[in-house]
Amino acid sequence: MLRILEPEPREAAAFINTNRKRGLIAVFCICGGTYRGRAAADLPTGPYLILIKPDGSLLVHGSEKATPLVWNPPGSSNMAVVEGGTLVLKSLRTRPSESVVLKIERVFEIVLFDAGSSSVRLRGTxxxxxxxxxxxxxxxxxxxxxxxxxxxxxxxxxxxxxxxxxxxxxxxxxxxxxxxxxxxxxxxxxxxxxxxxxxxxxxxxxxxxxxxxxxxxxxxxxxxxxxxxxxxxxxxxxxxxxxxxxxxxxxx
Amino acid sequence: MLRILEPEPREAAAFINTNRKRGLIAVFCICGGTYRGRAAADLPTGPYLILIKPDGSLLVHGSEKATPLVWNPPGSSNMAVVEGGTLVLKSLRTRPSESVVLKIERVFEIVLFDAGSSSVRLRGTxxxxxxxxxxxxxxxxxxxxxxxxxxxxxxxxxxxxxxxxxxxxxxxxxxxxxxxxxxxxxxxxxxxxxxxxxxxxxxxxxxxxxxxxxxxxxxxxxxxxxxxxxxxxxxxxxxxxxxxxxxxxxxx
DNA sequence: TTTTAGATCTCGTTG
DNA sequence: CAACGAGGTCTAAAA
CATH class of the missing domain: 3.40.1350.10 (Trna Endonuclease; Chain: A, domain 1)
Structure with missing residues (x-):
């Protein structure tokens, strides 16, 4: 488990791009963003937890609900860049073409965690x-x-x-x-x-x-x-x- | 944002119970557990990220998929206890009666984060x-x-x-x-x-x-x-x- | 790839 | 509280 606190944008971007296939990345941050694709949505700037999974899943969770506020499903391509000094996380998916773009204003902590991949067997279906x-x-x-x-x-x-x-x-x-x-x-x-x-x-x-x-x-x-x-x-x-x-x- | 590293079971339980209504709690840990309710499932022991939200939502995420491995929806009652030296997280829901019980063998880090509660307005529906x-x-x-x-x-x-x-x-x-x-x-x-x-x-x-x-x-x-x-x-x-x-x- | 149908669906709305 | 329908549904399985 790797952990960086209050990283600079460049440091955060490098960390994410290096590790995005290695494990679950959790980003505690203040960000806003957009979703464009089958529909469209705008995420107002605020404190959220971003999860980036090795399978390409991207989830942005707030303090409520079981479902993420915005997300991209498994198979998406996630990449962090620094644009004009701010950290930007871009998630792209093809078929259907969909994108999640997050402008991350401040990062409190980023955690890399090698989470398990076990699937759960359901009974009573x-x-x-x-x-x-x-x-x-x-x-x-x-x-x-x-x-x-x-x-x-x-x-x-x-x-x-x-x-x-x-x-x-x-x-x-x-x-x-x-x-x-x-x-x-x-x-x-x-x-x-x-x-x-x-x-x-x-x-x-x-x-x-x-x-x-x-x-x-x-x-x-x-x-x-x-x-x-x-x-x-x-x-x-x-x-x-x-x-x-x-x-x-x-x-x- | 509060953070504790490698806490003892008692310390972790106290932290969770004190803060579970105050913000989003993220628990990086090794755990196994069960879900019982409308259906039934067993989660094999492994490294997972547990999210506990102030609205009662409980999510256990692995390294794959957009949906949690096991979960309980908003409105659930979540409580941490120490049983025989191990940290146990219990989530109960009524109507329908459902429970998620997680036996947490090891805690790497717990984060309390005051995540935003904004809802996202969708267009193109x-x-x-x-x-x-x-x-x-x-x-x-x-x-x-x-x-x-x-x-x-x-x-x-x-x-x-x-x-x-x-x-x-x-x-x-x-x-x-x-x-x-x-x-x-x-x-x-x-x-x-x-x-x-x-x-x-x-x-x-x-x-x-x-x-x-x-x-x-x-x-x-x-x-x-x-x-x-x-x-x-x-x-x-x-x-x-x-x-x-x-x-x-x-x-x- | 497309199609189909279940799901601990979740979530909002209405009566 | 029940019921109804949408959803960026997601997910697995089959053709």
């Missing part, structure tokens, strides 16, 4: 719920047989395609949280596509909850709804898997 | 485009008369509702960038709702571009498309406004 439901389709409807997952149709990818006990196609759309009307329209599209391609189909929305208007549309389009509690479901299935594993061990 | 189109509806179609903006229907809010030169209702959906098939389905819903409520309606999608599948659906549903160049449009209308202002001055 929609994909996890789909996996559980595929292994336990009776949760959706007794007698259901899963035909496919992420099945492509002309209207998009179906979370789960199944056959009910009468051999009719069932289209299942899964949401991990509150399903809104968009989810219902999504399901409706998929059902229409399957009906068109394979004759007849029913749709079932599986979610932790549903908004009132989504429920309204669900009835209007004659679609089904199955309420799940993702957390409890995860526990239950974890136990079931453990039980099954034990059984297998016994059988062996 | 969809709202800006809608405003321009309302003032210049001929861009959409010659002879168009705007009836309303953000008009509520049972299917949602219509960006622009207008009447064409024959007195037929026109539903306009605006996208500032590439319109995808969701935008087309959205427009279709609005047109259906207006047709149901007011007799007859046409739909026009106004966007900078359109995906191929969106275009396919557009034709299928017999909806129109008007391509705009938001940036050029903004310039043109800015000039026009200046011209109009001048005219008004002259008339006065």
């Amino acid at each position: 929609e994909k996890d719920i789909v996996d559980m439901l595929v292994k336990n389709p009776d949760i959706i409807e007794p007698g259901l047989k899963v035909v496919g997952v992420e099945v492509p149709t002309e209207a998009g990818h179906i979370d789960i395609l199944a056959l009910d006990k009468n051999g009719e196609y069932i289209v299942v759309e899964v949401k991990r949280d509150v399903a809104d009307h968009e989810a219902v329209f999504q399901l409706r599209r998929y059902v229409e596509a399957v009906a068109k391609a394979r004759g007849r189909a029913r749709g079932i929305l599986v979610a932790a909850d549903i908004t009132s208007s989504a429920f309204h549309y669900l009835r209007e389009y004659n679609l089904g709804f199955v309420k799940i509690r993702p957390r409890e479901l995860a526990e239950k299935l974890l136990n079931k898997t453990e039980f099954e594993d034990t059984s297998i061990d016994v059988e062996k | 969809e709202k800006d485009i809608v405003d321009m189109l309302v003032k210049n509806p001929d861009i959409i179609e010659p002879g168009l008369k705007v009836v309303g903006v953000e008009v509520p229907t049972e299917a949602g809010h219509i960006d622009i509702l207008a009447l064409d030169k024959n007195g037929e209702y026109i539903v306009v959906e605006v996208k500032r960038d590439v319109a995808d098939h969701e935008a087309v389905f959205q427009l279709r819903r609005y047109v259906e709702a207006v047709a149901k409520a007011r007799g007859r309606a046409r739909g026009i999608l106004v966007a900078a571009d359109i995906t191929s599948s969106a275009f396919h659906y557009l034709r299928e549903y017999n909806l129109g498309f008007v391509k705009i160049r938001p940036r050029e449009l903004a310039e043109k209308l800015l000039n026009k406004t200046e011209f109009e202002d001048t005219s008004i001055d002259v008339e006065k």
Whole structure:
């Protein structure tokens, strides 16, 4: 970890350009700046924390919010220059063409820190719920047989395609949280596509909850709804898997 | 700006708890931790930068990506404690109930920085485009008369509702960038709702571009498309406004 | 590269 | 507080 305090503009620029690929650079400073690209924004001059990451990410954080005030995503080219005695940090991105330009009036401290690059594995995602439901389709409807997952149709990818006990196609759309009307329209599209391609189909929305208007549309389009509690479901299935594993061990 | 280097756990905890409402706290450290809530994640032990904001936001950044590895949003309650000699940072949020717990094994530096709270005003948003189109509806179609903006229907809010030169209702959906098939389905819903409520309606999608599948659906549903160049449009209308202002001055 | 859809989306606005 | 929709969304995965 390297650290410089109250550096002169030239010193700061050299430090940033030398180390921008070596680790996370944190610049505690007073600056103002602009963003130009898909939209446009101006950052009023004030005290901010600038983060420059080795992957090209540039973030300017204030004292509020989880999201940066201005930023450029990974893959951007960041460079520090001294223009007319002031330190200027330029971040350029192509496709789409976007720029962040920061005029840094005063630098309190710059830190170079070799931060970790580990990614975090998330559990409890929609994909996890789909996996559980595929292994336990009776949760959706007794007698259901899963035909496919992420099945492509002309209207998009179906979370789960199944056959009910009468051999009719069932289209299942899964949401991990509150399903809104968009989810219902999504399901409706998929059902229409399957009906068109394979004759007849029913749709079932599986979610932790549903908004009132989504429920309204669900009835209007004659679609089904199955309420799940993702957390409890995860526990239950974890136990079931453990039980099954034990059984297998016994059988062996 | 306050700064402590290589603090002991007790010292670090005291510093964080004393200052967490006073400014942005940046902790350069080695830590591991967990997130539990809407989903679940485990952060492997490594060097990270922790940001604690006065509004309750907690961010853990690594060397990659624009988004934090784990985080808690504004409004969270953050507290540092020492448990069995190790510094532990706990962040709690209610509704939804979520927690981030970080076990900090080593602290290199903690900085308290009174970062600015200014918000950034964005230009070139969809709202800006809608405003321009309302003032210049001929861009959409010659002879168009705007009836309303953000008009509520049972299917949602219509960006622009207008009447064409024959007195037929026109539903306009605006996208500032590439319109995808969701935008087309959205427009279709609005047109259906207006047709149901007011007799007859046409739909026009106004966007900078359109995906191929969106275009396919557009034709299928017999909806129109008007391509705009938001940036050029903004310039043109800015000039026009200046011209109009001048005219008004002259008339006065 | 384009397209698609999820996300601990976040954030603002409205009822 | 719920609901709705935009966003410079970001991000990963698939075609």
